[in-house]
Amino acid sequence: MTRTVDDHAAAVAGLLHPLAARPVEPVPVRLAAGRRNATEVRSPADLPAFRNSQMDGYAVRAQSIADVPVTLPVDATVAAGAVAAPLSAGAAMKVMTGAPIPAGADCVVPVEDTTRQPDGHVRIERTRAAGEYVREQGDDVRAGALLVPAETGLRPRHVAALAAVGLTQIEVYRRVRAVVITTGDELTPAGTPLRPGQVYDSNGVALATYLAADGVEVVTVTHAPDEPERLRGLLDDAATRADLVLTSGGISMGDFEVVKATLQPLGGEFGHVAMQPGGPQGLSVLHGIPVLSFPGNPVSTVVSYLVFARPTLRTLAGLDPVAPRTLPLLGELNSTPGKRQFRRGRIAGHGVEPVAGPGSHLIAAMARADVLIDLPADVTAVAAGSDVRVWAL
Amino acid sequence: MTRTVDDHAAAVAGLLHPLAARPVEPVPVRLAAGRRNATEVRSPADLPAFRNSQMDGYAVRAQSIADVPVTLPVDATVAAGAVAAPLSAGAAMKVMTGAPIPAGADCVVPVEDTTRQPDGHVRIERTRAAGEYVREQGDDVRAGALLVPAETGLRPRHVAALAAVGLTQIEVYRRVRAVVITTGDELTPAGTPLRPGQVYDSNGVALATYLAADGVEVVTVTHAPDEPERLRGLLDDAATRADLVLTSGGISMGDFEVVKATLQPLGGEFGHVAMQPGGPQGLSVLHGIPVLSFPGNPVSTVVSYLVFARPTLRTLAGLDPVAPRTLPLLGELNSTPGKRQFRRGRIAGHGVEPVAGPGSHLIAAMARADVLIDLPADVTAVAAGSDVRVWAL
Structure with missing residues (x-):
């Protein structure tokens, strides 16, 4: 195959597309940011759950303060979280922000517009219309109304809304699980002294770090020797534990191209994409699992990942696309x-x-x-x- | 106090600024993305560590292929990771990408421009200048040269570079550790049925989720009853375990403003910022720990966090600023x-x-x-x- 970048990107996207239908799992709402929800969430209750005060002030009937200034007796004080008795006719009740509006009151006078008298009465300086500073039951969201649509990339603002209606868990797609396999007998794990001709393996760490940033769970990062049987064993194992395998190296024009040698006989497509870096590319499906094979030069590996894998993986995770x-x-x-x-x-x-x-x-x-x-x-x-x-x- | 948003934001930034000097800790390089490094990192070695081939092809001396086509004997094949013997005069050596350039060779002819003969010789179709397709030792980075400056918000690309020079751990600032304390006796934990007058506590979950997204370690999220002694106990405890405390609620014009009642006598400043939502704001220092007190209405809490805390916390974590x-x-x-x-x-x-x-x-x-x-x-x-x-x- 010889392809344009766009054609190969479309082929990769097609191979990854079935991962959109992966299993769902419940997560606590507090951990749901950065996940993608599977089904729409409707509010289980009205929010606010009851008519309440928008201000610290005095709940009154608007007609009681039609002529101001006026001085009213104060029935009681209602804290947030308390239960209000009905308002006596012609009286005021002190209410805190969020406190229930007592039956019989229809507006709230902010405390700033009032003066408490020595005798306990309250003097009110200005009129208010019915409804002022009152939050009506359900005016944020009604029970049964849509709170979060299906297929939403959940952000802290969604978490806040889910928590506010009392939900504790939400069904989200399981993260895409990936196995990373690097190849190249010259690659040496960090922390080991280099022998002549060897280089440190940065591809495994780089791919794992990008995958994690793009919402993917990295199951394992392994280095495979340049032996097709060993690589085949690692791939077979990966297919039982992951939704996706990324390989680096072993797909170019050399004599020891272990990834190509292993996967091409199994139907993998290996060829050239008209790009630099990252020309050699491979795409396979093994045991139903997509295997993306990137070239092994460190910048080629990263650029291949960014151009071909990142866009779809971010979409699958519900993360914002990277826009040019x-x-x-x-x-x-x-x-x-x-x-x-x-x-x-x-x-x-x-x-x-x-x-x-x-x-x-x-x-x-x-x-x-x-x-x-x-x-x-x-x-x-x-x-x-x-x-x-x-x-x- | 009555302040503009900018003035209050500057006051918060000033209070949080000392957190830039928090302790450092080593983390494995593979987990360093999203952290901020404390000290500059210089490369411990040349990269590439040795002169190597940029292509799969044949290492030759340029003067051997000055007249083409030419057919050269092939000494051997050098795989990546192998050690090359010196090149015989007038010969070629097959090299894989990344393989050491044998002594005596000064360029590489890509395999695409060659034909292997039945007798094992290689026919080369075009000339190359000395240095072509050769990666010189240290041409990416020299031993001792700056690899990552101090105070860098580490990204996957930094991790890849650190891994490529063989580093396994890096010193980063400890994450800022925060305790979140919500107040308001009407707040009820999710999962519990609401009694009349109660509402679900979304502020704790919302603040914790935003903090985590902004690189902060959330130590605990607690709800404090409207009792100054209990709140004081929670604040004292938080100061032993966190770098920062965020509170919600209890700072407005009501009769039961527990946060203001607790912290104002200890020197906390409580007043009004000319903004909506989020007008009431408080700033305190308790046992040397900054305490940011936000109003308790759910949108006020979140907006206060975004306007006042997020910019500095993201900078401290080494994350990109949120630009308008x-x-x-x-x-x-x-x-x-x-x-x-x-x-x-x-x-x-x-x-x-x-x-x-x-x-x-x-x-x-x-x-x-x-x-x-x-x-x-x-x-x-x-x-x-x-x-x-x-x-x-």
Whole structure:
């Protein structure tokens, strides 16, 4: 296969789409932010549950204060959380914010507009219409009304609303569970001294970190040796524990391409996408589980993940999409014709400046970048000041 | 005290500022995303650690392929992770991406530009200059060079770079630890049937959820009864376990303002900020710990948090600031003169439409909003189509 970035992105999205129908599980409302709910939530009750005062003040009948100033006897004080007795005719009742409005009252006079008299009466300085400073039962949400639609990426504001109507748990989709498998016999775990020819394995950590940021549960991060039987065993095992497998390395033009050698005979598609970095790409389905195979150069792995996996995974998790921005380029860039190029850039003022060269091994330099600069396949040179499209890293 | 929003925000920021100097702790690099590092990180080694091939292909001396096509004997194959013997004069050595460049070679010919002959020799179709497709030792980062500056909000790209140079842990600031205390005898925990006059406590859950999203460790969420001695006990306890206390409720004009009654005698400042919702505000320091006291209406609590606490807490955590946007208002709004008003709104197309009224009890409606619409204190009416400033919820 040889594909454009858009075509391959569509193929990946198609492979991941069935994960939208993954199982649901209950979570406590207090832990629901960052999850995606499966079914709509209707309010189990009116909110407010009862007519209550919007202010600290005096509940009265509006007609009792039609001529002001007026002095009224005060029946009692109603705290929030208390139960109010009915208001006596022509009297006032002191109410705190949130306290029930006593039967017989129809408005509240804020305490700032009143003066308590030595004899316990209250002097009221201005009139109020019926309904003023009164919160009616159900005026925020009615019992049975929609509170949170299905398929909502839950945010703290949803959690607050769910808690306010007294809900303690909510059904959300299980997080997508991913296994990450890195390959390449030269890769060495951090913490071990490097022998000649070896490099540290950053791909496993990088993919796991991005996956977690995109709402995915990372089940395991494993390094596979360049032996197809061992890799096959790891893949078989992953398929029993995860919804998705990401691999890095082993899919290019070398003599020891273990991922391609293992998955191509099982029906995996391996080929080239017209992009830099990240040209070699593979897509397989093993035991019904999608396997996305990225090239092993560290920047290629990350860029492949960001371009192909991140958009769908964020949607599945209910997280906000990463939207591109258009900014003027500070500096010049050249690009290989026929390949969409993703260069690293750094926002500086109102523009974006290139960071380091195009090399797919420049993973340390990528720490200084905060965006990918997205150069279309037909672009060969970008002049300083030209608008370019950038994606947050 | 009576203050503008900006003045009170500055006072809160000043109170929280000392938390920037909180203790540091080591975390594994793989868990460092979302933390803020205390000290700069310099690379412990060159990256690449050795001169290596950028492509699968043949390492040669450029002068051996000055006249093409040319056919060269092939010394051996060097896999990534292997150690290369020196290149024989006039020969080629097959190298995989990432494999060491053998001594004596100075460029790599991509495999695509070669043909292996039946006799094992390789035919090379085009010339290459010295250095082509060779990654020089240290050309990503040199040993001792700055990899991640101090006070960086660590992102997956930093984690990838730290892993690539073989680091396994990094010193980061301990998360800010917060205790949330809600007050109001009418508040009832979710899961309990409401008695007359009671409401569910959404403020604790809402504040805890926002705090977690802003990188704060929520130590406990407690409800305090309207008894100053009990609240004082909870505050004393919080000061031993947290860096920050947030309270809701008990600071307004009522007769039972437990937070104000407890903290004002200890030097806490309680007064009014010229805003809606969220007018009553309190700031105290107890046992050296800042205590931010927000009003108890659910929308007031959340808006107070977003306006006063979120900006500093996100900075302390190393998270991106929430930046305002300017959008045309779809609909009209009125605002109380002299008070900065934060209305709830929803992004719709290229504009923002108001959601529900100004009432500070409308917490269920806030689930439908995704921004706060920020109306300056001197604004009394906003016409449809006017630009307004909005902040993400």
